[in-house]
Amino acid sequence: MLYVKKDFTEGLIQIAILLSLCGLRVDLGMEPYLPHSWHDMILGPTSALTQNQFHNLRNRLEEGHSLHPKSVDLEQFFTSRRLLGWARSLDRLQVPPVELETWVVQQELELPPGGFPARPSLPETEDIEADRIVPPVENQAEDEELSDDGRSGALLCQTSHTEPLQPPVLVPENPCSDLELQWQDLLDILQPENPNVEMMTSFNPTLDIGTSGAFQDVESDPLPQLSKSLDCVVPQAHQPDPHLQHGLLDTPNPSELPPDLLPLTPSTELDDHSPTLNRRATLRNSAPYSLNYTDLLADNDLEDFVMGANNFTSFSMNLFTQEDGMESENLSDFGVNFQSCDLPAPNIQQKNNLTQDLLASPSCAFLLPEEDEDGLPSPLTDLLEDLNILEGMRLLDIALEEGLGPDMAARLGEEAYTDGETFQQETGRDQRPPSQKKDGQDEMDSDSGLSVDFSHSPASSYVSEGSTPYSSTSTPSTPSPSWVSAVESPFSEDEDREDEDDILGSDMELEVTVKQEKLEEEEMGAVGGDVKQVFPANYMDHKLLHSFNWLEHIGHDHTYNQPLLSTSRRKMAPKQRRSLRHHKAKPYHNISDTENWNRDERRAQALKIPFSNELIIHLPVEDFNDLLSSYQLTDEQLTLVRDIRRRGKNKIAAQNCRKRKHDVLLSLESEVSDLRHHFSQLLREKRETLRHIQEMKQRLRALHKEIFSHLKDEDGRQLNATEHVLQFGPNDRVTVASVAADKNSKKQKDKK
DNA sequence: TGAACCTGTCATCCT
DNA sequence: GGAGGATGACAGGTT
Structure with a gap:
């Protein structure tokens, strides 16, 4: 799991960079887990810069050189301090584990509508990298505990339960090699030390399906159970398993529910970032455990929001799709920002619409159609702005060089001496x-x-x-x-x-x-x-x-x-x-x-x-x-x-x-050059991160759709994703709750 | 011849 | 209060 954690950390850092570039303050608290390359990229240069400048200052002082208040060293030092503070702000992303866990599930369940998912379009390496997601380190001790235990099941609800977790496993009896491969890959990736995953092959979709608003309890590990459920869902028409169906969809009494069930929905706001910034009030008014991926892209409220969300011991998934035609109005009260949940169907048209919406977004329209190398709607308008800035910087640089003239430029190049060299030259020949x-x-x-x-x-x-x-x-x-x-x-x-x-x-x-x-x-x-x-x-x-x-x-x-x-x-x-x-x-x-x-x-x-x-x-x-x-x-x-x-x-x-x-x-010229290089590097990372987010979002949509396509109520009717949410509670319980029940429970909780 | 640059000098502030 | 460092401003010389 260590490498999984590492990759997941990288993903978090990417998100942190993304959010930071969006002007958001994020806190990962994962510095100890940062890979070296990330340290170099995010913290290393600035830290090293500061340290070097500290060192320079100290050397200058030790050498008896006076340090003028306007000394270059001091100026560089304070500049470095600013840069360091800025860079450190990048690692303050605190992503609720549940959301990222959901992403993991979604990544492995990239099921196209109406069929089993094909392999992701990403290169295999990227796919694996994206799949190797571990929960964010909200609690370092906890994370260390998980690491020590080598739990691959840290995928789910790690913040509360200590029992080994099992990854979701879907092995449909329906012979679909793609799906089997998907889940087997997921199993391999998420639980390498637990290869013997129980393959559930029977499931009774008609048993204990509570659509009336009662929660449906899953009496097993959350995601494993979900996996089992999904596993059974796929072949449910063939081999229904009453017990499992009951376990998955059994609706417990709302009073028995854990107080902190987190409805989580694969919001399209992963794509549309600008509306999310405007929906902060909605999020604030919603239940404290209302989560969606848009929150990750929220601004200053993100930190508080995420901090609060990380205290939850369970989460729920509010799964619904845009094709259900469900508006968020009736669901917003449940803490889910359904207003932003205009989940497009994973088809080209909707994807294009999504891209257009994002482009129309004033502040966070990330996607630009011409920049996507992989055919994904990943180009970013803000990246355009960044590129404009870069272009301006480039022009300024050219202007500076022209203004300085070749002689000056040559001299600047020749006089790139260090402090020590300077004094040697000055006192020497x-x-x-x-x-x-x-x-x-x-x-x-x-x-x-x-x-x-x-x-x-x-x-x-x-x-x-x-x-x-x-x-x-x-x-x-x-x-x-x-x-x-x-x-x-x-x-x-x-x-x-x-x-x-x-x-x-x-x-x-x-x-x-x-x-x-x-x-x-x-x-x-x-x-x-x-x-x-x-x-x-x-x-x-x-x-x-x-x-x-x-x-x-x-x-x-x-x-x-x-x-x-x-x-x-x-x-x-x-x-x-x-x-x-x-x-x-x-x-x-x-x-x-x-x-x-x-x-x-x-x-x-x-x-x-x-x-x-x-x-x-x-x-x-x-x-x-x-x-x-x-x-x-x-x-x-x-x-x-x-x-x-x-x-x-x-x-x-x-x-x-x-x-x-x-x-x-x-x-200053050197600093400008360094900053320009650092900025371009961050832009590249941002682009990659957004592309990954897009892919993960698409997979999550497919996962939700696939899950609810196999969930049926007591009457054998397919559950409406817009009316139910999956909730992962403590004790590895996965429940399917109706939105109305969730609303009632939250109201009760608010009254308390 | 004028502009740009370099350098010395003065005035001023500050330590 | 003097000495001296730092620096803006100015002037003269040079290119």
Whole structure:
């Protein structure tokens, strides 16, 4: 039974998805029974997403990264929480066992009108899958008990009785191989551990048929007895069995009836979902145990309704067909929504009508004629809406891609890095494409006061060029501070030249030698003179360098830390060099020294600030204050130094802010893609679920029709399905009660 | 030449 | 209250 339960669970989940897509809140409470694939589909992605984002958040926090309130991680986290809550709402379908049990019976009794049913049109696998329905897990403990007992008979009324249940067995004496196959399949599927099913072959249809309104008690297991009854019904004309007939149709005193008999009818509302939403009031006004399959598709009332229904220990089936011409008006009082029970005869015409009705349904017209692959009326108008949404999403996606342009799209594709990778890239060697490297080069011409290249700074005399910590030539593992001397720095100009060779290849300017560069540095003239004379020795040791470890966590490209002018020039693209030549025309510029210096650099040079802008910017506040206190600086110098520090930090902040924006954009695009995929997956599941529901409904109709075609009253007249209901009560009793009697009993119960 | 984009800077708010 | 982070807005440069 385990696999049966599994498949049944899948069916429930499908229904849950369906209902959720319809905007209904369902609760299965079957998470422990969800197959892995379903977990992945329903809970897995979102759960995994949330967990991953939790993990990301935790990692980010553990790594010392600050978590901004608008952080992508947080945003993703809350988004994931919403998604998780939404996904969890899918598993809250609580289907009354009786209804699903009825479906099971119906599935195995797909009897066409006037004859025994042919094999279902579904593929065999689907057929078996649909047949392997186990009762919903309303009570987990109970379900576990059933599972432990290995009861195949859990098909019927599991919520109350604990006796082993037997599946319905119909073995008509009338040699009909199809029917035998049907019931044998049912037996095999529903009761694999109980193969020896008693085959009832005799039945007396004329005995104790109570049509006057009294309940007809079945003194055996509900469905087995029903099966027996059906078994006898088919050949009833040949071998009537008074005892069985009596057992099945014996009408007990209404007072003896269990209080919670659930009339259950195979409503066509399985097809027509929209009216069911409007019939909530009817359901609410009806008896609490009035059930039909429409209820499964009801909206918010579904949960309460189903919760209440699950407490029932028995159920009844109100079987009637549309062809009986019975309207629901006279039956609605019995808790059966007969108004919606316009059961169409299982013929093509009615099926078409049904489809039309469903299509005409405003909210839940599921069927669309062109989508059914199996020829079933399963296409859905709401699916059309979904498809429209998908189409809109697709167009939006196209628009976005077009709006972003190929460059942006390519960049988005290239920059699909993770958080960790991001920081590695940001702190490591600049791996940007040449164009972006060029942008980085451009920054050296900006007005930013953050050009803290020590080659331009007063400290340039002891700092090797190209060794700036965040320049494009620094390595990821060792963001060496720029004030490290050429000897100390592992990133000397030789390494810079290697990178430059990669970039410019045979550029003639590559012939610039280190000596030439040093000459240029000397020409530039450090404002502060020899740094070794200006800076305390402790600024050069590793102890000081360690104070800059926090820089490693700056998530951005410090491209403003440009290398020496000569090196920069060698790295420049031709256009940039042209631009540089253009700047040469400006007065005051000296290509050999201040050409690439930014405003603050020049100001610092003009005011003879004795330390570099990078030091001004990146020193911790305490060290910075100590540094300022170490020198006798004028107010103007102090103001400039503080402005340089403020602008420098703000520049870094701006870069981080923009990068965050970009990351948010990437994250949102990824989220949209994931959601789109998830949505399409849910649509596919919904389509399949609805198709299964249609098939089950048809089988149920056939089953009802077949059952009542073989039930006869005391006078040997065939029972009217619209006037009687099958009720499955406790103690495995199946009764046939008239609608009037059922009404009376309910009234009595209401009075109590 | 104008649009789009990038980047630095300022102002402001907030911690 | 200062320092600094975050961010919108603006301006200038570049393509």
